[in-house]
Amino acid sequence: MRASPESMGRNVSDALPDEAPQGMKRVAQHLAQCGHPHAPLWLDVAARTSQEAADALGVQVGQIAKSVVFRRKSDDAAVLVVTSGDRRVDEAKVAARVGGLARANADFVKQRTGFSIGGVAPFAHLTPPLTLVDRELFRFECIWAAAGHPNAVFMASPDQLLGLTGAPVADVTQD
Numbered sequence: 001m002r003a004s005p006e007s008m009g010r011n012v013s014d015a016l017p018d019e020a021p022q023g024m025k026r027v028a029q030h031l032a033q034c035g036h037p038h039a040p041l042w043l044d045v046a047a048r049t050s051q052e053a054a055d056a057l058g059v060q061v062g063q064i065a066k067s068v069v070f071r072r073k074s075d076d077a078a079v080l081v082v083t084s085g086d087r088r089v090d091e092a093k094v095a096a097r098v099g100g101l102a103r104a105n106a107d108f109v110k111q112r113t114g115f116s117i118g119g120v121a122p123f124a125h126l127t128p129p130l131t132l133v134d135r136e137l138f139r140f141e142c143i144w145a146a147a148g149h150p151n152a153v154f155m156a157s158p159d160q161l162l163g164l165t166g167a168p169v170a171d172v173t174q175d
Contacts, residue, residue: 023148026124038155040147048118050085062086065145067120073100078112078129082122084136087173118150131167
């Protein structure tokens with residue numbers, strides 16, 4: 001089954017309702033400013049994990065572009081790795097590119113990105129992180145990423161995701 005914005009959830013127009021979460025509003029605004037053809041969708045269920053998102057959308061787990069945030073030890077900067085939902089981040093590979101890493105707790109993630117874990121979008125962060133996009137996402141024509149809230153997602157191609165994030169493609173997952 002191939003999910004599309006027309007077949008899932010509720011499409012969110014450029015005019016989000018006042019009660020829409022702030023993070024989702026930031027994501028929708030970024031998508032609109034970039035001319036992205038797909039607005040965020042509001043899912044009827046929260047999708048805090050890649051599996052939950054895949055189940056809600058009727059897609060493969062690998063099509064979920066999950067956002068994993070680390071804290072760089074040298075300067076306390078946020079490092080965002082956007083990877084395929086069926087892969088695990090290899091911290092040593094990421095550290096080789098950006099420097100030593102530490103785990104980021106929920107408070108760090110919320111403070112730096114403006115998003116709660118489970119809804120971290122790959123862009124529109126309060127403080128722009130150092131971002132890497134996993135090459136494994138390019139196995140798919142269509143991927144889905146969080147749109148600033150656990151119930152919000154948006155569709156893109158891997159190339160569109162690169163344009164939206166301005167991030168490089170990297171080999172960052174375990175073999």
